[in-house]
Amino acid sequence: MDVTVLCDAVAVFPEAVEVALPGWSAEHQQWTEANLPGNVDATGGWLLHFHSYLVTSDRGATLIDTGIGPAGGEAANWLGTAGRLPELLEAGGVREADIHTVILTHVHLDHAGWNTAGERPRFGHATYVVQQAELDHARGGPTYERLIRPIADAGQLRAVEGETALDDGLRLLPTPGHTPGHQSVVTERAVLGGDVLVHPAQARWPELTYVYERDPTVAVTSRREVLALAAATGIPIAAAHPHTALDGSALPLVAAGPGDKPCRPYRL
Ligand SMILES: [Zn+2]
Numbered sequence: 001m002d003v004t005v006l007c008d009a010v011a012v013f014p015e016a017v018e019v020a021l022p023g024w025s026a027e028h029q030q031w032t033e034a035n036l037p038g039n040v041d042a043t044g045g046w047l048l049h050f051h052s053y054l055v056t057s058d059r060g061a062t063l064i065d066t067g068i069g070p071a072g073g074e075a076a077n078w079l080g081t082a083g084r085l086p087e088l089l090e091a092g093g094v095r096e097a098d099i100h101t102v103i104l105t106h107v108h109l110d111h112a113g114w115n116t117a118g119e120r121p122r123f124g125h126a127t128y129v130v131q132q133a134e135l136d137h138a139r140g141g142p143t144y145e146r147l148i149r150p151i152a153d154a155g156q157l158r159a160v161e162g163e164t165a166l167d168d169g170l171r172l173l174p175t176p177g178h179t180p181g182h183q184s185v186v187t188e189r190a191v192l193g194g195d196v197l198v199h200p201a202q203a204r205w206p207e208l209t210y211v212y213e214r215d216p217t218v219a220v221t222s223r224r225e226v227l228a229l230a231a232a233t234g235i236p237i238a239a240a241h242p243h244t245a246l247d248g249s250a251l252p253l254v255a256a257g258p259g260d261k262p263c264r265p266y267r268l
C-alpha cells in the first residue's frame with residue numbers, strides 16, 4: 001500500500017494564529033518556529049497546507065479528502081488561492097475514473113472542494129464515504145448542497161456509522177469534535193487525520209483548541225486518542241493542514257520541502 005500526499009494548495013490562514021487558537025502563547029510560537037518553521041510566513045501568519053491523500057494498492061485507488069477546489073469556488077475565494085488536485089492526479093498518471101473510493105474526513109468546504117465537476121460527481125466511478133452523523137450535521141448547509149447533494153443524487157454517496165473497515169484494508173475511525181461526524185482513516189503508513197488537529201502544535205499540546213471546533217472538549221479527546229494510537233503503533237499522523245506528518249512525539253517526519261510552498265507529491 002502506498003500513501004501519496006497531494007498538496008492542493010498553501011495559504012496563510014485569514015485570521016491571526018492567536019485568534020484561531022485562543023490558548024496560543026510564546027511557548028507555542030517558539031516550538032513551532034524551531035520544529036516547523038515552514039508553518040510561519042514572513043509576517044508571522046499561519047501557513048496552512050490543504051492535503052489530499054491518495055492510497056493505492058493492488059485493489060485500486062482511494063482518495064481521502066478533495067481539497068479546496070477550483071478558482072472561483074467558495075474555498076478558493078476565502079483563501080485567495082485555487083487548488084490543483086486534478087493536475088496532480090493527471091501528472092501522477094491517475095485518471096479520475098480510476099478512483100474507486102473517496103473518503104471525506106468531514107464536510108467542510110476545504111475538504112470537499114473537488115467533489116464535483118459542474119453538477120456531477122468529479123470521480124464518476126467512486127463511492128464517496130462519509131459518516132452518517134456528519135451528513136446529519138451538514139445537510140441543508142451550503143457546502144452540503146453544493147458539494148454533497150450532487151453525489152447523493154447520482155447514487156454515489158455511502159453513509160457509514162462508527163468505526164468501519166473498508167474492503168481495501170482501510171479503517172475509518174470516528175474522531176468527532178471538529179465536527180460531529182469527523183472521521184480519520186487508519187492506514188498501514190499513517191493515520192490520515194483530517195482536522196483532528198489543524199496546527200502541528202496541537203500534536204504537542206492536544207488541549208490547544210481551535211476556534212472552529214464544534215465541540216472543543218470532544219475534539220481534545222479525539223486528538224488524544226489519535227496521538228495515543230500513533231504512539232502505540234509507531235504510525236505517524238498526517239492531518240490535512242500541517243505540511244508534514246508528525247510522529248507520536250509531535251515531531252515532523254520527512255516532507256517534500258520546508259512548508260512555505262506547495263509540496264511536490266511525496267509518499268508517506
Ligand atoms: Zn480543514
Ligand SMILES: [Zn+2]
Nearest residue numbers: 007049243263
Ligand atoms: Zn503541502
